[in-house]
Amino acid sequence: MFFNNRLKTTGGRYHLQDHHIDINPKMYQVFGMPVLVGIIKHELCHYHLHLTGRGYRHRDRDFKQLLKQVGGSRYAPALPTTKAKQPTYLYICTECGQRYTRHRRMNTRRYVCGKCRGKLRQVS
Ligand SMILES: [Zn+2]
Ligand SMILES: [Zn+2]
Known part of the structure:
Protein backbone atom coordinates (compact mmCIF):
# COMPACT_ATOMS: atom_id res chain seq x y z
CA MET A 1 0.00 0.00 0.00
CA PHE A 2 1.27 3.40 -0.92
CA PHE A 3 0.39 6.94 -0.25
CA ASN A 4 -0.01 8.58 -3.58
CA ASN A 5 0.11 12.35 -3.76
CA ARG A 6 -1.11 12.36 -7.32
CA LEU A 7 -4.56 11.26 -6.32
CA LYS A 8 -6.46 14.48 -6.38
CA THR A 9 -10.10 13.69 -5.89
CA THR A 10 -10.35 10.00 -5.11
CA GLY A 11 -9.66 8.56 -1.70
CA GLY A 12 -7.82 5.57 -2.98
CA ARG A 13 -7.29 3.38 -5.95
CA TYR A 14 -6.79 -0.29 -6.35
CA HIS A 15 -4.61 -1.36 -9.24
CA LEU A 16 -5.79 -4.54 -10.85
CA GLN A 17 -2.52 -5.22 -12.61
CA ASP A 18 -0.12 -5.37 -9.72
CA HIS A 19 -2.53 -5.52 -6.80
CA HIS A 20 -1.31 -2.50 -5.00
CA ILE A 21 -3.43 0.11 -3.36
CA ASP A 22 -2.88 3.81 -3.52
CA ILE A 23 -4.27 5.92 -0.77
CA ASN A 24 -4.70 9.65 -1.01
CA PRO A 25 -2.76 11.08 1.94
CA LYS A 26 -5.01 14.11 1.93
CA MET A 27 -7.85 11.93 3.15
CA TYR A 28 -5.94 11.36 6.32
CA GLN A 29 -4.73 14.92 6.63
CA VAL A 30 -8.18 16.35 6.09
CA PHE A 31 -10.53 13.82 7.62
CA GLY A 32 -8.41 11.85 10.04
CA MET A 33 -8.03 8.20 10.86
CA PRO A 34 -11.61 6.86 10.84
CA VAL A 35 -12.21 8.05 7.29
CA LEU A 36 -8.84 6.78 6.17
CA VAL A 37 -9.60 3.35 7.61
CA GLY A 38 -12.95 3.32 5.81
CA ILE A 39 -11.22 4.07 2.54
CA ILE A 40 -8.56 1.44 3.08
CA LYS A 41 -11.26 -1.11 3.85
CA HIS A 42 -13.04 -0.12 0.68
CA GLU A 43 -9.93 -0.63 -1.39
CA LEU A 44 -9.15 -3.88 0.39
CA CYS A 45 -12.58 -5.15 -0.65
CA HIS A 46 -11.62 -4.60 -4.28
CA TYR A 47 -8.36 -6.33 -3.57
CA HIS A 48 -9.72 -9.32 -1.76
CA LEU A 49 -12.61 -9.96 -4.15
CA HIS A 50 -10.46 -9.54 -7.20
CA LEU A 51 -7.88 -12.00 -5.91
CA THR A 52 -10.53 -14.53 -5.02
CA GLY A 53 -12.21 -14.16 -8.38
CA ARG A 54 -15.44 -12.65 -7.17
CA GLY A 55 -17.30 -9.49 -8.04
CA TYR A 56 -14.88 -6.74 -7.14
CA ARG A 57 -16.53 -3.84 -8.92
CA HIS A 58 -18.72 -1.27 -7.20
CA ARG A 59 -21.89 -2.58 -8.77
CA ASP A 60 -21.21 -6.21 -7.88
CA ARG A 61 -23.19 -7.80 -5.08
CA ASP A 62 -20.10 -9.41 -3.60
CA PHE A 63 -18.51 -6.04 -3.30
CA LYS A 64 -21.48 -4.39 -1.66
CA GLN A 65 -21.86 -7.22 0.81
CA LEU A 66 -18.24 -7.40 1.80
CA LEU A 67 -18.04 -3.67 2.14
CA LYS A 68 -20.97 -3.69 4.49
CA GLN A 69 -19.46 -6.52 6.49
CA VAL A 70 -16.17 -4.82 7.10
CA GLY A 71 -17.68 -1.39 7.51
CA GLY A 72 -15.79 0.26 4.70
CA SER A 73 -16.87 3.55 3.26
CA ARG A 74 -18.90 3.49 0.09
CA TYR A 75 -17.57 6.75 -1.13
CA ALA A 76 -14.66 8.78 0.00
CA PRO A 77 -15.83 12.11 1.31
CA ALA A 78 -15.22 14.91 -1.09
CA LEU A 79 -12.04 16.80 -0.48
CA PRO A 80 -12.47 20.50 -0.12
CA THR A 81 -11.50 22.14 -3.34
CA THR A 82 -8.83 24.78 -3.30
CA LYS A 83 -9.94 27.69 -1.23
CA ALA A 84 -12.19 30.18 -2.89
CA LYS A 85 -9.99 33.00 -3.94
CA GLN A 86 -10.61 36.31 -2.33
CA PRO A 87 -11.72 38.75 -4.93
CA THR A 88 -9.03 41.21 -5.73
ZN1 LIG B 1 -13.73 1.54 -5.15
ZN1 LIG C 1 0.95 57.44 -10.21
Whole structure:
Protein backbone atom coordinates (compact mmCIF):
# COMPACT_ATOMS: atom_id res chain seq x y z
CA MET A 1 0.00 0.00 0.00
CA PHE A 2 1.27 3.40 -0.92
CA PHE A 3 0.39 6.94 -0.25
CA ASN A 4 -0.01 8.58 -3.58
CA ASN A 5 0.11 12.35 -3.76
CA ARG A 6 -1.11 12.36 -7.32
CA LEU A 7 -4.56 11.26 -6.32
CA LYS A 8 -6.46 14.48 -6.38
CA THR A 9 -10.10 13.69 -5.89
CA THR A 10 -10.35 10.00 -5.11
CA GLY A 11 -9.66 8.56 -1.70
CA GLY A 12 -7.82 5.57 -2.98
CA ARG A 13 -7.29 3.38 -5.95
CA TYR A 14 -6.79 -0.29 -6.35
CA HIS A 15 -4.61 -1.36 -9.24
CA LEU A 16 -5.79 -4.54 -10.85
CA GLN A 17 -2.52 -5.22 -12.61
CA ASP A 18 -0.12 -5.37 -9.72
CA HIS A 19 -2.53 -5.52 -6.80
CA HIS A 20 -1.31 -2.50 -5.00
CA ILE A 21 -3.43 0.11 -3.36
CA ASP A 22 -2.88 3.81 -3.52
CA ILE A 23 -4.27 5.92 -0.77
CA ASN A 24 -4.70 9.65 -1.01
CA PRO A 25 -2.76 11.08 1.94
CA LYS A 26 -5.01 14.11 1.93
CA MET A 27 -7.85 11.93 3.15
CA TYR A 28 -5.94 11.36 6.32
CA GLN A 29 -4.73 14.92 6.63
CA VAL A 30 -8.18 16.35 6.09
CA PHE A 31 -10.53 13.82 7.62
CA GLY A 32 -8.41 11.85 10.04
CA MET A 33 -8.03 8.20 10.86
CA PRO A 34 -11.61 6.86 10.84
CA VAL A 35 -12.21 8.05 7.29
CA LEU A 36 -8.84 6.78 6.17
CA VAL A 37 -9.60 3.35 7.61
CA GLY A 38 -12.95 3.32 5.81
CA ILE A 39 -11.22 4.07 2.54
CA ILE A 40 -8.56 1.44 3.08
CA LYS A 41 -11.26 -1.11 3.85
CA HIS A 42 -13.04 -0.12 0.68
CA GLU A 43 -9.93 -0.63 -1.39
CA LEU A 44 -9.15 -3.88 0.39
CA CYS A 45 -12.58 -5.15 -0.65
CA HIS A 46 -11.62 -4.60 -4.28
CA TYR A 47 -8.36 -6.33 -3.57
CA HIS A 48 -9.72 -9.32 -1.76
CA LEU A 49 -12.61 -9.96 -4.15
CA HIS A 50 -10.46 -9.54 -7.20
CA LEU A 51 -7.88 -12.00 -5.91
CA THR A 52 -10.53 -14.53 -5.02
CA GLY A 53 -12.21 -14.16 -8.38
CA ARG A 54 -15.44 -12.65 -7.17
CA GLY A 55 -17.30 -9.49 -8.04
CA TYR A 56 -14.88 -6.74 -7.14
CA ARG A 57 -16.53 -3.84 -8.92
CA HIS A 58 -18.72 -1.27 -7.20
CA ARG A 59 -21.89 -2.58 -8.77
CA ASP A 60 -21.21 -6.21 -7.88
CA ARG A 61 -23.19 -7.80 -5.08
CA ASP A 62 -20.10 -9.41 -3.60
CA PHE A 63 -18.51 -6.04 -3.30
CA LYS A 64 -21.48 -4.39 -1.66
CA GLN A 65 -21.86 -7.22 0.81
CA LEU A 66 -18.24 -7.40 1.80
CA LEU A 67 -18.04 -3.67 2.14
CA LYS A 68 -20.97 -3.69 4.49
CA GLN A 69 -19.46 -6.52 6.49
CA VAL A 70 -16.17 -4.82 7.10
CA GLY A 71 -17.68 -1.39 7.51
CA GLY A 72 -15.79 0.26 4.70
CA SER A 73 -16.87 3.55 3.26
CA ARG A 74 -18.90 3.49 0.09
CA TYR A 75 -17.57 6.75 -1.13
CA ALA A 76 -14.66 8.78 0.00
CA PRO A 77 -15.83 12.11 1.31
CA ALA A 78 -15.22 14.91 -1.09
CA LEU A 79 -12.04 16.80 -0.48
CA PRO A 80 -12.47 20.50 -0.12
CA THR A 81 -11.50 22.14 -3.34
CA THR A 82 -8.83 24.78 -3.30
CA LYS A 83 -9.94 27.69 -1.23
CA ALA A 84 -12.19 30.18 -2.89
CA LYS A 85 -9.99 33.00 -3.94
CA GLN A 86 -10.61 36.31 -2.33
CA PRO A 87 -11.72 38.75 -4.93
CA THR A 88 -9.03 41.21 -5.73
CA TYR A 89 -9.40 44.53 -7.37
CA LEU A 90 -6.75 45.94 -9.55
CA TYR A 91 -6.24 49.66 -9.82
CA ILE A 92 -3.84 51.42 -12.04
CA CYS A 93 -2.60 54.96 -11.91
CA THR A 94 -3.65 56.87 -14.99
CA GLU A 95 -0.57 59.03 -14.72
CA CYS A 96 2.39 56.80 -13.94
CA GLY A 97 0.94 53.34 -14.46
CA GLN A 98 1.62 52.15 -10.93
CA ARG A 99 -0.54 49.12 -10.10
CA TYR A 100 -2.36 48.52 -6.87
CA THR A 101 -4.15 45.36 -5.90
CA ARG A 102 -6.64 45.54 -3.07
CA HIS A 103 -8.96 43.01 -1.50
CA ARG A 104 -11.50 45.72 -1.02
CA ARG A 105 -12.97 48.18 -3.37
CA MET A 106 -11.33 51.57 -3.23
CA ASN A 107 -13.12 54.78 -3.84
CA THR A 108 -11.12 56.14 -6.74
CA ARG A 109 -12.41 59.60 -6.06
CA ARG A 110 -10.93 59.60 -2.63
CA TYR A 111 -7.74 57.67 -3.19
CA VAL A 112 -4.99 58.82 -5.46
CA CYS A 113 -1.71 57.26 -6.53
CA GLY A 114 0.78 57.08 -3.67
CA LYS A 115 3.64 57.88 -5.99
CA CYS A 116 2.46 60.72 -8.11
CA ARG A 117 -0.96 61.54 -6.70
CA GLY A 118 -2.44 60.79 -10.08
CA LYS A 119 -5.95 59.52 -10.59
CA LEU A 120 -6.55 55.81 -10.14
CA ARG A 121 -8.60 53.74 -12.49
CA GLN A 122 -10.15 50.41 -11.60
CA VAL A 123 -9.09 47.71 -14.06
CA SER A 124 -10.75 44.70 -12.51
ZN1 LIG B 1 -13.73 1.54 -5.15
ZN1 LIG C 1 0.95 57.44 -10.21
